[in-house]
Amino acid sequence: MIGIVGIISVVATARISSGFAETRGLYDKLLSQVQYARKAAVAQRRPVFVRIDAAQSRLCYSAAGTCTGADAVAGPAGPAPFQVAIPATNTVNPASVFQFDALGRYRDSAGAATITPLVITVTGDGTLQFTVEHDTGFVHS
Secondary structure, three states: OHHHHHHHHHHHHHHOOHHHHHHHHHHHHHHHHHHHHHHHHHHHOOOEEEEEOOOEEEEEOOOOOOOOHHHEOOOOOOOOOOEEEOOOOOEEEOOOEEEEOOOOOEEEOOOOEOOOOEEEEEEEOEEEEEEEOOOOOOEEO
């Protein structure tokens, strides 16, 4: 019995490493941010762009703007732009710009309809993915 508890504790300790916690935290923040972008687009009846690069993910009202001032989408707590920092130990693929239109549908940065869903992968101490459906814009893990 003691041996079984020892094995379980070793496996659980390895799973709860700080690297995995950081990766999971980033995944949860990005998933929430993309879901918020869709809801903001519908509520404000205007496109909201999600910009993901190597260092951060931001929400803006234009594809090529600076994401400051009137171009920045405020987050639920108020700061604008709503951004999520990507730690150097993690990567997010694909690095891209996409949008949700006023109906909450996923579109490319030019506003064209897509034919496949977007799968966003967060990699660090583990790999996690979420999907943005191509026609409805539904965001899910």
